[in-house]
Amino acid sequence: MLWKLLVRYLQPQRRLLIAVVVFQLAQSVASLYLPTLNADIIDLGVARGDTGYILRVGSLMLLITLLQIACAVTAVYFGAKAAMGMGRDLRGAIFTRVGGFSEQEVTRFGPASLITRSTNDVQQVQQLVLMSATLMVAAPMLSIGGVVMAVRQDAQLSWLIAVSVPVLLIGVGLIVSRMVPLFRLMQLRIDAVNRVLREQLAGIRVVRAFVREDLETERFAGANADVTDTALRAGRLMALAFPVVMLVLNVSSVAVIWFGSFRIEDGSMQVGTLVAFLSYLLQILMSVMMATFMAVMIPRAAVSADRIGEVLETESSVRPPANPVVFAEEAGTETGTGTARGELEMRDVGFAYPGAERPVLSGVSFTAAAGRTTAVIGSTGSGKTTLVNLMPRLFDATSGSVRMGGVDVRELHPDRLWGHIGLVPQRPYLFSGTVRSNLLYGKPDATEEELWRALATAQAEDFVRQMEGGLDAPVSQGGTNVSGGQRQRLAIARALVKRPELYIFDDSFSSLDTATDARLRQALRRDTAGATLVIIAQRVSSIVDADQILVLDGGRIVGCGTHRELLETSETYREIVSSQLAAEEAA
Structure with a gap:
């Protein structure tokens, strides 16, 4: 060698x-x-x-x-x-x-x-x-x-x-x-x-x-x-x-x-x-x-x-396709599809880590439609993080298919796929630089008006304006000079600046107080109209208004519906709700 x-x-x-x-x-x-x-x-x-x-x-x-x-x-x-x-x-x-x-x-x-x-x-x-x-x-x-x-x-x-x-x-x-x-x-x-x-x-x-x-x-x-x-x-x-x-x-x-x-x-x-x-x-x-x-x-x-x-010499397990497919809006001489680009669909998806005795996910099927909010909730170890990693193709499903805009994500070029996704990870990370440089990761040519709009939606405008320098306020590596909640809101604003067709929030509201969480969800519903929202949450209060809630348990979907529907049909969901909310709030 x-x-x-x-x-x-x-x-x-x-x-x-x-x-x-x-x-x-x-x-x-x-x-x-x-x-x-x-x-x-x-x-x-x-x-x-x-x-x-x-x-x-x-x-x-x-x-x-x-x-x-x-x-x-x-x-x-x-x-x-x-x-x-x-x-x-x-x-x-x-x-x-x-x-x-x-x-x-x-x-x-x-x-x-x-x-x-x-x-x-x-x-x-x-x-x-x-x-x-x-x-x-x-x-x-x-x-x-x-x-x-x-x-x-x-x-x-x-x-x-x-x-x-x-x-x-x-x-x-x-x-x-x-x-x-x-x-x-x-x-x-x-x-x-x-x-x-x-x-x-x-x-x-x-x-x-x-x-x-x-x-x-x-x-x-x-x-x-x-x-x-x-x-x-x-x-x-x-x-x-x-x-x-x-x-x-x-x-x-x-x-x-x-x-x-x-x-x-x-x-x-x-x-x-x-x-x-x-x-x-x-x-x-x-x-x-x-x-x-x-x-x-x-x-x-x-x-x-x-x-x-x-x-x-190690090849990535996520390989670009030899002949990538494009979305209909982008199709010229290439093959395209007419499904909305933000629509996410999973068809009988399974995933197992190499050498594992049993799969982490099995038979997962659902559709997250454009313009609607799909939430995923489940206990620790139910497979939520693995599910999130499959959506932007950080992993490849070992069975079934993950489709975006009607196209299997394995048939899309990774750069094109990621260009239509805004991901806010469970552990938000900020790079050393300034507030502005971190937000521009989402869209390098974004105007100042777009940056402030994203900050306002993410409920981060007030504290950024109070920081010395505003958008040019320094941010240390990992965002250690801001609080956990501020770091989460800046990460959300970074995704909002990008204006993608699909937003994935991986337990991204956990460090926010209830009032800020409610204002943020309301602002998201207004400013992301037409886009697909997928919210992974531990807290029921963050997803009660979702159009569709998926209940994940043991790597399988054991419930699907709205908050009220699941209270009537899903025992697992009722257990989660009862452990977090008072009986009056759950009714």
Whole structure:
């Protein structure tokens, strides 16, 4: 997977990579040429006392060194640019893929893991590319070229290279092989730290309300200690690699000097040649050491690449149709349907989560007509949230069909389907920015008059006008600087700005007082005339005026009718009503 990612996402950076190879090649050639010049100075210049020769060759060495430095700096610059570009593209690909996931895929991976994969994992692969551009390109050039140049200097000492390089590779290979499982475990434990931290930040009020700071501190400390322990174990192995390299390097240097001194003594070798051979041996071993750096990084990058690839290769369970159908009003040459776009119909719908023993929904059939309000009520666990997720196709029904405007939602392009739906989730979420920027999520080109109208309908106009800045008042991430009821009303206003054909309110009035709830329902009935309203509710008072109330129990519809009709025909509905309202209010 690592190689596959590198080939795919480095393709746009190929010109930069070619430049890196060219400059690294120039740098390597310079490095290989310098020891030979140094040997000439010692054997020809110093031995003969030829100062002019020494100055000429020395000046050439200085010029080559300056060129070498320039090539190294340029190679690092282009390598860093290529690595950053690849990281940018990879993060963008992950974001795009995750943005197309259904709730099922997001739940499977988990938000904490997805965040880690798009940040820390991408950084590991990016770091590998950067180190490869600065080290890995030069390493094989220096090692192969070093062997050739060393043999040219003295072939009889080349056996030292044949011994030292395999010893170094074996030692480093044994160490690196033990690091691979530790790096895989480390990424999983980083996921755990992110998960714990995310839970604690999101639930800080609950933690403080139940005075569980000490428990949460211990929980985070445990996850943090696991990461630290794994990092230390990997660090110890990494620290062991360098002494092994230095031991082989120093022993090899001593061996060259030891055996070379005998050859100098018998006159078969000159001092300059020995110095050059030693330089080439050190270059070879240093190249192997640079490859060691890479060998240490490759396992962790490979683990990260596998995790990234898992996300990129996961297809959403909600797939766009090959030949999307359109509504009649939008139909040109395409096939259309004459049913009102806002009409929602479920035909014998069932849904079961993967691996579940029993379905969450079974045999659900109803029609939510345009211009009418359909309410769904039921006890906790009756399947209301799952039903809501099926309407905008956040999930796909495992049996039956969900139809909007007479078209199966699986035959509509998701963007077109969502463009006709205004969803207010059970947990309203506001983005960091301003009141205006949050409302414009519903309709980017909405006028100020449209924004205030939506706020008025959502019973949010008064408190927004009192906020400093009005529409431009700041909103923190998640809307934590406003109350729960205000957050709900702003989320409702955001859906109203969109003016869709189908409104879905998933228990969106739970944080409102009874008076505000009543005013809001009255305003909705007036301002959403002609649209289909689907209201999921826990509170009977929020749905007594609905044109149609569906009673959900155990994933099945056990009652359907108006408030008064259900009081007479549905025992389940009567139980819900009696648990919430006084007998006089229920009559």
